Amino acid sequence: MKSAPDETTLVPSAHPMIPALYRVRRTRRETYDTFTVELDPPHGSRGFAFAPGQLNMLYAFGVGEIPISISGSPERPKPLIHTIRNVGAVSRALSLLKHGDVVGVRGPFGSSWPVEEGVGRDVVIVAGGIGLAPLRPALYAILARRKDFQRVSLLYGARTPEDLLYVKELEHWRGRLDLSVLVTVDRAMGDWRGAVGVVTTLIPRSAFDPSTALAMVCGPEIMMRFTILELQKRGLENDQIYISMERNMKCAVGFCGHCQLGPTFVCKDGPVFRYDRIRQFSELREV
Amino acid sequence: METLKGILAEHNFFKGLEDRYLDLLVGCASNVRVDAGEFFFRQGEEANQFYLIRHGLVSVEMFATGRGAITVQTVGEGDVLGWSWLIPPYRWMFDARATQLTRAFALDGKCLRDKFAKDHDLGYELLNRFVPIIEQRLNATRLQLLNCYEVSA
Numbered sequence: 001m002k003s004a005p006d007e008t009t010l011v012p013s014a015h016p017m018i019p020a021l022y023r024v025r026r027t028r029r030e031t032y033d034t035f036t037v038e039l040d041p042p043h044g045s046r047g048f049a050f051a052p053g054q055l056n057m058l059y060a061f062g063v064g065e066i067p068i069s070i071s072g073s074p075e076r077p078k079p080l081i082h083t084i085r086n087v088g089a090v091s092r093a094l095s096l097l098k099h100g101d102v103v104g105v106r107g108p109f110g111s112s113w114p115v116e117e118g119v120g121r122d123v124v125i126v127a128g129g130i131g132l133a134p135l136r137p138a139l140y141a142i143l144a145r146r147k148d149f150q151r152v153s154l155l156y157g158a159r160t161p162e163d164l165l166y167v168k169e170l171e172h173w174r175g176r177l178d179l180s181v182l183v184t185v186d187r188a189m190g191d192w193r194g195a196v197g198v199v200t201t202l203i204p205r206s207a208f209d210p211s212t213a214l215a216m217v218c219g220p221e222i223m224m225r226f227t228i229l230e231l232q233k234r235g236l237e238n239d240q241i242y243i244s245m246e247r248n249m250k251c252a253v254g255f256c257g258h259c260q261l262g263p264t265f266v267c268k269d270g271p272v273f274r275y276d277r278i279r280q281f282s283e284l285r286e287v
Numbered sequence: 288m289e290t291l292k293g294i295l296a297e298h299n300f301f302k303g304l305e306d307r308y309l310d311l312l313v314g315c316a317s318n319v320r321v322d323a324g325e326f327f328f329r330q331g332e333e334a335n336q337f338y339l340i341r342h343g344l345v346s347v348e349m350f351a352t353g354r355g356a357i358t359v360q361t362v363g364e365g366d367v368l369g370w371s372w373l374i375p376p377y378r379w380m381f382d383a384r385a386t387q388l389t390r391a392f393a394l395d396g397k398c399l400r401d402k403f404a405k406d407h408d409l410g411y412e413l414l415n416r417f418v419p420i421i422e423q424r425l426n427a428t429r430l431q432l433l434n435c436y437e438v439s440a
């Protein structure tokens with residue numbers, strides 16, 4: 001776990017297994033099945049600092065607890081922001097929360113995107129579907145000190161235009177001269193004016209120096225597998241590529257072994273891994 | 288001033304092609320400009336050329352009654368558009384519509400087919416360049432079919 005800056009560090013609970021009680025400030029619908037929730041820390045607490053890519057265990061009382069990446073800015077940890085896709089029991093329960101409702105929060109857990117390592121280099125962020133949520137804090141962190149990086153690109157793919165997250169923010173990012181934003185969808189009809197095709201088709205079009213660029217990739221494993229192939233075709237080595245792995249989690253602190261991947265625990269050693277370090281254990285090994 | 292041959296030689300698609308072949312290709316190439324909303328080609332028409340897109344965006348579409356035009360793919364700057372000119376019966380399978388003002392080089396496929404028949408080495412060189420594009424598009428299509436942004440895909 002990456003240590004958090006001191007001035008904002010406040011541990012959400014004294015014990016990593018005991019959730020702190022956060023209150024819903026508001027929820028915002030991103031797409032038909034995905035929403036963003038803003039959570040306020042317990043009364044009097046300033047919340048906790050986190051590093052881009054880290055996750056929290058969110059507990060919907062009476063239903064269950066699930067790992068969800070933090071999707072807000074590490075510069076502004078309060079309110080705590082998560083973007084959640086409604087796929088099953090717990091995520092559905094979280095989607096029904098209203099202003100003032102209470103959610104249990106444990107975290108932050110796990111490793112983070114290597115923002116510091118990108119300093120002085122081109123950075124390519126490749127996101128598929130909900131994978132943009134865990135990457136957004138990395139992009140915020142980069143934009144907060146934009147001068148420290150060379151070219152920065154965001155390549156984002158979703159199923160349809162209706163599945164795109166953070167549409168307003170994407171528009172704003174596209175307007176920046178110091179950020180290249182390429183968005184593509186698998187299927188489009190009517191008034192979509194952008195690219196159609198999977199996110200891997202954006203990689204040959206993106207401007208970066210393959211000998212030094214740093215890539216951060218997040219999405220379902222199939223999407224990451226083909227993205228890695230395309231990045232390799234462009235000349236990136238495995239140690240220039242970082243991915244975020246998903247495994248079912250229970251404790252999130254390396255006790256239960258639920259999230260084991262080879263000799264590593266995704267909750268503790270991941271979810272963000274340098275690809276050469278995880279390649280042989282992940283389902284991406286055939287790349 | 289940049290010559291057509293120079294521009295073709297610089298294009299990724301033709302990189303490394305022998306000079307004598309570039310001379311042949313220049314003889315089959317022309318500049319085209321297609322305004323937003325206009326078509327490069329329509330489904331069912333004879334496929335007698337392919338395009339190297341210089342600027343703009345082209346939407347490859349299929350028309351379905353009751354659903355209208357469905358975009359299956361877009362091609363943009365630096366991309367190659369069209370390979371039906373290589374495969375009998377040389378008919379376009381899709382519509383290709385410029386979604387913005389698009390400039391491209393058109394290469395005359397009929398003229399190239401005649402040249403391939405006489406010079407198999409040239410045919411081999413060009414097929415070597417087309418096959419990876421076809422493979423890439425096939426992979427992309429498979430990923431689209433797999434719904435690759437779904438976790439359960």
Ligand SMILES: Cc1cc2nc3c(=O)[nH]c(=O)nc-3n(C[C@H](O)[C@H](O)[C@H](O)COP(=O)(O)OP(=O)(O)OC[C@H]3O[C@@H](n4cnc5c(N)ncnc54)[C@H](O)[C@@H]3O)c2cc1C
Nearest residue numbers: 066067068069083084085087088089090091246247271438
């Ligand atoms: C490190 C990490 C970070 C994550 N970050 C986020 C995030 O930022 N936002 C987010 O929405 N989700 C995120 N997830 C996924 C999230 O944890 C799961 O969607 C959640 O556990 C599903 O629980 P559920 O009770 O809602 O659904 P369940 O009832 O457990 O499952 C319902 C259905 O969803 C499918 N499913 C199972 N796991 C997943 C999954 N990982 N994603 C999608 N469908 C799944 C199941 O196959 C089943 O069909 C993350 C997971 C990990 C491990």
Ligand code: FES
Nearest residue numbers: 250252256257267
């Ligand atoms: S979730 Fe228990 S060890 Fe990782």
